[in-house]
Amino acid sequence: MFIKLLKFDIKNGIIKRLWIFGLAFLLFILADVILYFQRLNIGIEHPELLEQNITLGDLLLYTVGGSKKFVMEDNASFIFPVLWAFVILVIAFAVLRYPTDELCGFGRHVLILSGNRKAWWISKCCWLFLSVGAYYYIMLISAIVFGCLTGATFNLNISEFLLQVMQFDLSALAQPPWNLWEPLLLHVWVVYTLCLMQMLLSLYLRPLISFFCTSAVLVFSVLFSSPVLIGNYAIPLRTENIITDNPMRIGLGFVVCTVLCAIMLVLGLFKINRMDILTKEE
Amino acid sequence: MVKTEIKNALNGKGFKLALIIGIVITVAGAFSAISSELYRTEMLEKYYINPDGTMNSNPQIAVSTLYRSWIGGNFSDRFTMIFYYLLPLLAALPFSWSLASEIKSGYRKQSIVRCGRLNYYFAKYIAAFVSGALVIAIPIMINYVLVACFVPARMPDPGYSIWYAINMTSFCSRWFYTIPFVYDILILLIDIIFAGIWASFCLSLGFFIKNKASVIILPYILLFLHQFLCSLISAYRFYVELSPFNFLKGFSTSNEISGWVILFGSLTLFLSSSLITYIKGKRDNVY
Numbered sequence: 001m002f003i004k005l006l007k008f009d010i011k012n013g014i015i016k017r018l019w020i021f022g023l024a025f026l027l028f029i030l031a032d033v034i035l036y037f038q039r040l041n042i043g044i045e046h047p048e049l050l051e052q053n054i055t056l057g058d059l060l061l062y063t064v065g066g067s068k069k070f071v072m073e074d075n076a077s078f079i080f081p082v083l084w085a086f087v088i089l090v091i092a093f094a095v096l097r098y099p100t101d102e103l104c105g106f107g108r109h110v111l112i113l114s115g116n117r118k119a120w121w122i123s124k125c126c127w128l129f130l131s132v133g134a135y136y137y138i139m140l141i142s143a144i145v146f147g148c149l150t151g152a153t154f155n156l157n158i159s160e161f162l163l164q165v166m167q168f169d170l171s172a173l174a175q176p177p178w179n180l181w182e183p184l185l186l187h188v189w190v191v192y193t194l195c196l197m198q199m200l201l202s203l204y205l206r207p208l209i210s211f212f213c214t215s216a217v218l219v220f221s222v223l224f225s226s227p228v229l230i231g232n233y234a235i236p237l238r239t240e241n242i243i244t245d246n247p248m249r250i251g252l253g254f255v256v257c258t259v260l261c262a263i264m265l266v267l268g269l270f271k272i273n274r275m276d277i278l279t280k281e282e
Numbered sequence: 283m284v285k286t287e288i289k290n291a292l293n294g295k296g297f298k299l300a301l302i303i304g305i306v307i308t309v310a311g312a313f314s315a316i317s318s319e320l321y322r323t324e325m326l327e328k329y330y331i332n333p334d335g336t337m338n339s340n341p342q343i344a345v346s347t348l349y350r351s352w353i354g355g356n357f358s359d360r361f362t363m364i365f366y367y368l369l370p371l372l373a374a375l376p377f378s379w380s381l382a383s384e385i386k387s388g389y390r391k392q393s394i395v396r397c398g399r400l401n402y403y404f405a406k407y408i409a410a411f412v413s414g415a416l417v418i419a420i421p422i423m424i425n426y427v428l429v430a431c432f433v434p435a436r437m438p439d440p441g442y443s444i445w446y447a448i449n450m451t452s453f454c455s456r457w458f459y460t461i462p463f464v465y466d467i468l469i470l471l472i473d474i475i476f477a478g479i480w481a482s483f484c485l486s487l488g489f490f491i492k493n494k495a496s497v498i499i500l501p502y503i504l505l506f507l508h509q510f511l512c513s514l515i516s517a518y519r520f521y522v523e524l525s526p527f528n529f530l531k532g533f534s535t536s537n538e539i540s541g542w543v544i545l546f547g548s549l550t551l552f553l554s555s556s557l558i559t560y561i562k563g564k565r566d567n568v569y
Contacts, residue, residue: 027507034514038514070360072318072358072359072360078363079535079536080363080367080527082506082509082510082513082527083506083510085506086503086506086507086510089502089503089506090503093496093499093500093503096495096499097493097495097496206495207495208375208379208494208495208498208499209299211495211499212368212371212375215368215371215502216368219363219364219367219368220364222363223360223363223364224360
């Protein structure tokens with residue numbers, strides 16, 4: 001039964017909504033193009049930076065890098081990482097409606113006929129994992145396509161010029177090379193955890209409120225650099241691979257997110273088993 | 283009809299929830315500002331005042347003022363950013379979903395048959411505006427009053443403009459340095475009017491988007507894309523703030539705030555939402 005439900009979710013929740021991933025591809029390409037031109041702009045003043053080849057890591061970090069920690073200074077304003085927030089909010093919105101819409105429509109009949117509510121919830125968790133994975137896979141593909149067109153170096157190391165674009169003091173960073181591999185995996189895992197939290201909250205509250213919670217977690221995480229706010233682990237520029245001043249521990253991030261995922265999986269099973277699906281309305 | 287819709291909007295769970303969230307954020311912002319001002323006063327007494335009561339160096343006393351400590355003027359506080367980044371969601375949460383919801387449920391047909399098309403849509407538009415404006419106005423005013431209870435309203439000194447993030451060329455800077463209370467009222471009015479217009483704009487999207495969550499979330503997400511693209515344009519060409527997340531605050535961020543941009547942005551949203559509501563509402567055939 002689980003396999004059948006999962007196949008159904010993949011068909012209706014991913015394949016029939018491929019246009020979302022198409023839009024995401026265009027969005028990521030746009031971000032890459034902007035970074036390319038920013039690099040050329042900086043190269044006018046600092047030609048030596050153009051000697052460094054742009055890497056795949058640069059293209060990805062520009063899109064999902066986030067920002068430095070918020071430091072309360074009386075005479076300096078903080079630049080909010082809007083592109084980072086936008087990229088996460090897009091996937092959070094893309095996966096927001098499908099489970100609740102399905103539960104209010106066809107899924108209700110599936111649940112009644114199958115009599116297996118646990119399989120429905122686990123199938124939704126797997127569908128969510130595949131959707132988030134596909135989204136970031138599209139990001140990787142767009143970076144590779146753009147990298148091929150512009151002659152980028154195919155590794156996940158980060159160049160100095162990008163950290164300058166992001167206004168980092170190079171002397172305060174970890175020893176180079178700065179590798180994006182682990183922070184990027186952690187970013188994807190955190191986004192999955194956030195989307196799972198959103199899906200679980202949609203069962204208890206309304207989808208709109210659960211999306212509000214996701215947005216609030218992201219905004220609070222940007223401004224409060226605390227290991228308790230999981231959004232911080234989704235900011236590669238705050239991880240130990242890049243900064244040395246109180247960085248976010250990547251290992252801890254994986255542990256926290258995995259524990260949260262397990263708790264939410266159990267809470268979801270608990271809720272779906274006791275939910276009155278016949279009175280559930282959108 | 284307008285009265286009924288406003289009553290519905292203000293008695294709904296969405297309004298209460300958004301109001302509570304807004305108040306929690308602004309009260310936290312007030313406590314944060316008050317504690318940092320109290321710390322500044324403590325430092326002043328400890329290090330700047332000699333035993334005989336004279337000052338040993340410039341304490342920059344004009345920096346500690348209500349006009350840079352309330353949530354709309356405190357550029358170094360976290361809660362200011364949190365509030366302004368959640369403002370469009372908070373404004374739309376109370377009532378902007380109602381048109382999409384009633385179109386889908388069919389309740390709209392019942393109302394239009396009883397009170398007429400234009401009355402129905404006008405009432406919806408006004409109710410969304412009022413609920414969106416109130417849900418932002420009340421938390422900001424609570425913050426202002428709370429901060430005013432502890433931080434003195436000293437006249438801002440143009441010599442310390444860097445501490446207020448309001449330069450001589452900033453939006454209405456003359457008012458800030460001469461009649462700061464009026465300046466704060468102006469910022470409050472801009473925030474309230476923008477929040478109301480934003481709520482009405484989201485409401486009017488209900489004609490095109492059938493899902494009630496999407497009418498609020500989609501424009502909010504697009505605001506982030508708008509800010510990202512505008513920051514690039516501003517950074518290299520105009521040096522003017524084009525994003526509502528930033529131009530609603532009472533201080534300049536990386537770019538200068540322009541009154542024309544605020545006016546143009548608000549008018550565009552107002553005209554597009556009212557035209558959509560009027561045209562679609564007039565042509566609407568509910569039968």
